[in-house]
Amino acid sequence: MASETESPAEGVLIGEEATPVDLTDQAEATDEIFAQVSQVQTVINHIHGNIGGASFGISGSRPKSRRTSGPVSQHEMAEARTCYVRHARYKAAAEQLESGNMVALIGNAGTGRRTAALNLLHDFVGGRHEVVVELSPAHTLEKLAAREYRKAHGYLLCDWPKDDADGNIADFHVREIRRRVRDAGAHLVITGTATSLPEEDQISWLPPPVRDVLRAHQVAPDVADEAATRITADHAMTDVVTLARDLAAGVPLDNAVGKLESAGRRDVVAWFDSPRTRGELLEMAAMAFTAGLSESGFESLLARLESIAGIEVEKADAISADDPMPSRRLLRVAEGSLFSLSPGRRLEFRVDGHRTHVMRELYQRHGMRLWDPVTEWLHECATLRDNPSAQAGIARGVAILASVADYSYVESTFLTPWARGSGVMRSQATAAMAISWLCVDETTRPEVLRTVASWTRASAARPRFTATLAWSGELGIRFPLEAARMLWLQIRDSEKPVRHAEIALARLFTALTEATGNALPMLDRFARQISNDRRIGRALDPLIRAILSILSARADGVRMPTVTAHLRSCPESAAPLAKLWSAVLVTRPHRKNALAALYDAVCAFDERDDDDRDRVRALFAALVEALPAKERPLLAHDLRRYAISRNADENRLALLLSLLRIFLNPAVLSLDSIGKRP
CATH class of the missing domain: 1.20.140 (Butyryl-CoA Dehydrogenase, subunit A; domain 3)
Incomplete structure (x- = not known):
């Protein structure tokens, strides 16, 4: 495939198949694709709050707020401080923050870094309304060094990826950040797995001892001692807190431990430890990517995967009427299987968390012989014309794969090829849905932000279209001001109407209203932008149409205008x-x-x-x-x-x-x- 810089502009030949495309002329297809992405957003809205653990990935957090930039709510600050244990690493971080006004907590995801950061900032700046502000992980060292910090405010920068700035330039920026924060009497706490800050600003983060967390929640000493032995390295701090709250509420120890994410892992590992045929492994791989499909839909996709993998199928002339047929459907959900069949005959995992563990075992245990046909199959499924359920399932599966593998592998193998794919824009919808799921996981969210920002700046039409889809979903909910800015610039700077960006703005407004009840920062930004724009006449038309799309927005299948719902909530x-x-x-x-x-x-x-x-x-x-x-x-x-x-x-x-x-x-x-x- 041609490189992005070699790709032609909108309205001409794009992609390997050199298919003519003008996205502004595909009104019906565009509406359909946006609606498909919105359906995934509805699912995320519905299960948000439990998705960080059993139903998505064991390392993700379960934040109450969906927005990951802007003022941190008093509710979240209070929640973070409940029964919090200030252990040795926390005290070391507090000392560093007191002496240098900034500190970076460096450690693995799921170890409670964000909760620790919120407690540190509360200790130093208090809990006044909007005094703690979360910065977008899209900030570079240069941007951090250039921004103004408000007096006596706390700043939180979570899951910040390491900047690739040159060493001398990075040192200059770090000194400027330190000076600006100190002069403002502000405090800055950064979390990540690595950082561009020097070692003297870093604290190697480890979570507090499990027993101390349990005892802080008033769990009886003997129960806390026994429960601590049942916690493994696979458990995130959110699992430990969940266990503590259950035990404190009187839930029996075995029942409370059984609810934890890693309890389902033993069944998955046991399945993979047994001798398995290639057919069984391919069936498990298909399930990992399409769980929740109807039984017949799953079987159709599985048959295609087996065909790609070269598994021989029965020949019609070799079968007689008297030959026995294996009861494959019954065996698939038999006692001891990891699968179950819902009353609506949808194939699901018996335990939601099995899906993540299955994906991990498939990725860690098997190589090209399994993954080459699976990858080819996924590319084919991403472009299916009339199977949006399959594409939605695959999008979620790819996001789970990123949580157990390397994000760069998922981005280069699936996301960007789908964003740039040819055809009738099906793969772009799959990529955007995967982006929404990836935004739920704190470990991949910053990388996703950078990926979509690069698509927005692409010279080719298809990546830009995929970016507009992505900004209208969970990515826009997490980073509303970045989404609003990117979409507004795309509309303002285009020489021709960008209808899909107008639709994306309306969808973003609706998504923010439904998920958070508050799109006020976005509305304020646009009100300022249109007031300060000096263009007149037809030159202003693109922005006027964009605003009109917001004022006329409605959720799919809802008669009430989003404006009305927003005015009620805000x-x-x-x-x-x-x-x-x-x-x-x-x-x-x-x-x-x-x-x-x-x-x-x-x-x-x-x-x-x-x-x-x-x-x-x-x-x-x-x-x-x-x-x-x-x-x-x-x-x-x-x-x-x-x-x-x-x-x-x-x-x-x-x-x-x-x-x-x-x-x-x-x-x-x-x-x-x-x-x-x-």
């Missing part, structure tokens, strides 16, 4: 939303669509609910502040005419007409009287 977003609406409403070619979005958002509120009525008043009052005075009567006239044309029911129409007085006479209700009934 009333303070009325001001930035009004600024965005104002920017579109004063642009005549887009005014009707903006009125339609405003009408739909208002009518989705319950006019019988006092809180909803106040939210509508607040939005209209903010619009008064945002709109030029000469536009207000024009808008009142146009909105009234539009409402009548929509055949609004009498109650809705009465509400809208009463609100129109705000535009005709702003003194009726100003921002100072939000919530007060006139």
Whole structure:
């Protein structure tokens, strides 16, 4: 395949097959692919909170907050401090932080580095609202050295990958970081498996003793002693805390230990320790990548894998009617098997955690004879036309593979080839879904951020399209400001409409609202961007369309506009939303669509609910502040005419007409009287 720099621009020949592609002309396919990625996001939203362990990977954390940059919530700070054990390594880190204002906790994932960092920062800067800020791992040494640090604030940089800066340049940046942090009276804590900071700023991190954690949770001494012997190196600190809480709640020791992730590993290891045929191993590999598919769907994909691997199938002329047939379906889920069949006849692992352990054993025990056909099969499955369930399963499987193998192997073997693949954009959706799953694991999240950022800057169309898909999902939820910036720049700087980036912004707004209830930083950013943009006329059209896509956004299958849901969960977003609406409403070619979005958002509120009525008043009052005075009567006239044309029911129409007085006479209700009934 040609290198990225050799790839042609959008609308011309791309990829090995030299297929003509213009992504802006594939409206139906684009909507379908975004919807496919959103379905995976729905699954992640549903199981978030338990995914760090049994259902994904044993080394991942289970953070309460989905955002991995920005102010750390008081809830998360309080959760981190609950029953926390300040052991010798913690005290050493505290001493380093006190003397140098920054420290790096270097150790393996799953050892409680983030929790330790939050406790350190709380000890030094306190627990005031938004006083601890998490920085994006996309920060380089140069960016850290250039940023301003606020007085008496704490800064957290988790899972920071080692910078590849030259030694002398790195030393200069480190000195500048240290100076800026110290001069501001701030504190910086970094976690990672390696760091660019000098050794004097590092603490080799190890978790507190298991027994101490159990005793801190008020577990009886004899039970704590016995439980400590049952914890292995495979258990993450989250497992230990889960065990401590269960034991403290009175759960019997055997039951509590049995719930832990590594309890299922023994069954998996025992299976692999027994003599296995190549067919059995291929079936297990297929299951590791497609668990959750229907039984018939799994069998169809397995047959294709066996064909690629060269396993001989029965020939029709060699079979008589009297020959016995093995009951393969029954044997697959028989007693002692790792598989089970759901009531809906979907093949699953008996224990969710088996999937991760199976992937680990397959990767560590077997080489090219197994993995070459599996890799070819995965590339084929990633481009299937009418099997989105298979692609979603494979995306999750590839993310699990990255958690037990090396991320760079997964990125070079699967993610980037899929992002750049030819055809009708199926592999791009698979890559984006894998990115969403990879963002759940703290060990791969920073690498994923850099990978997608590189796709965004690519000269070829397909990697850029894959990046927009990825930014609209879990990656955007984790790094909302980076996602907003990348998508906005892609729209602003393109010489032609970038419809998929507009869709991605709308999807990102919906994803943030559904997952966190708060897209306010993103809205604030766009309100500032559009206010400061000096372009006029048609030159501003791409940005206006992008804003309109946000204001008109809806979740798949949901009638309520996302704006309405967001105003309910975050009333303070009325001001930035009004600024965005104002920017579109004063642009005549887009005014009707903006009125339609405003009408739909208002009518989705319950006019019988006092809180909803106040939210509508607040939005209209903010619009008064945002709109030029000469536009207000024009808008009142146009909105009234539009409402009548929509055949609004009498109650809705009465509400809208009463609100129109705000535009005709702003003194009726100003921002100072939000919530007060006139």
